[in-house]
Amino acid sequence: MDQKRLIKSLNHNKDRMFTTLRWIVFSFIVGVVLGIIGAIFYHGIKGVTAYRLEHPWVLALLPIGAVLIRLMYHLANYDNDGGTNLVLSAIHSDDNIPKRMSGLIFISTIFSHFVGASVGREGAALQLGGSIGNSVGKLFRFNDTDKKTMIMVGMSAVFSALFGTPMAAAIFSMEVVSVGIMHYAALLPCVIASFVARGVAIYLGAPNASYTIEAIPSFGLGSGLETAFLAILCGLVSILFCASLHQSDKLAKKYLKNPYLRALIGGSIALVLTLLVGDQSYNGAGVDYIIDCMDGETDTFAFLIKILFTVICITAGYKGGEIVPSFFIGASFGCMFGSMIGFAPSLCAAIGMGAVFCGVTNSPITSFIICLELFGMDAAPYFLLAIALSYMVSGYYGLYSSQKIVYSKYKSNYINTQTK
DSSP states (O other): OOHHHHHHHHHHHHHHHHHHHHHHHHHHHHHHHHHHHHHHHHHHHHHHHHHHHOOOOGGGGGGHHHHHHHHHHHTTTTOOOOHHHHHHHHHSSOOOOOOOOHHHHHHHHHHHHHHTTTTTHHHHHHHHHHHHHHHHHHHHTHHHHHHHHHHHHHHHHHHHHHHSHHHHHHHHHHHSSETTTTOOOGHHHHHHHHHHHHHHHHHOOOOOOOOOSSSSOOHHHHHHHHHHHHHHHHHHHHHHHHHHHHHHHHHHHHHHEEEEHHHHHHHHHHHHHHHHSSTTTTSSSHHHHHHHHHOOOOTHHHHHHHHHHHHHHHHOOSSOHHHHHHHHHHHHHHHHHHHHHHHHHHHHHHHHHHHHHHHHHHOHHHHHHHHHHOOTTTTTHHHHHHHHEEETTTTTTOTTOOOOEEOOOOSSOOEEEOOO
């Protein structure tokens, strides 16, 4: 009997070792491939953005840009683009991710940045990585469970390569799918793919993302209360952003049923708003404006204007995602808050970025790690307090309607609902 148990135990250990080795090999390979793709994606967006800034006439394409993207998706027989929602849904269900998603999102996101749409890039990275990861799983005949893990591996790899926060990228793909639980079986492959992809991207010239906080006051009761107030407001701002995106999409589809007309009108409104602003501060992802916020400089209503720009462009059909715009919104709101009350505007900008990102993604662990990677450890108490409060205040709103709230944010209750 003891001999049978020993043999059984040895077989189990052998299976575990084989599974671990297989994930190490595949995640390394995926990390290399997606690191290259992520770096190309980064340089593509950087190149078209630089061209647009030097040649503002390109903005005149905003009215027809979304129309062309709609047409491209139609010709590819992919009118019902599920976007990031489809990628998340494929992890906790059996939804299929078409292979053509990766090529479409790659081209359409770069083109969206070229014409000046107010969109991000990390949302596209999640779709690109998830689609390629899913294709790899199918190619090597992974079972359904392992295929879902491979989707998360792909998401982590491209997010890391593109944004430059490998630790946060490794955790994000596991945390964002289902609020309240983590897919820890994907931890090792996601970590390996994330670090490998980031290393490849650095080698190919994609820099790490980092910001400098001008001054960090000592954390105490007074500064803690001011941070708590900011965090509560950031939770409300994240609700505003998510609700605006979802309601705008519903209203546009209800009253403008023709998708090409929606695209034309939305792009035209984006162009008019750009002309009214008088510069390109709100076009594209807005990374330069985030840097200004870290220097303590922002316009009073910049966060509201960015919400308006992003909602209109995404409703029109431009591609790229909402994550970097959420950083812009959080940084500008935090900087404004700090300037108004006289409390470290640069620090408040950093706090706002983490708090709003948490509010729209419902991913507190990722939000905390991303703050540490972007800003360092010195302000960690501020980040942790702000993220915890924003997570609670933001309720069950979120960017992704396919994201599941498995356990309640307020009690240890199983609720298994979806975000609003």
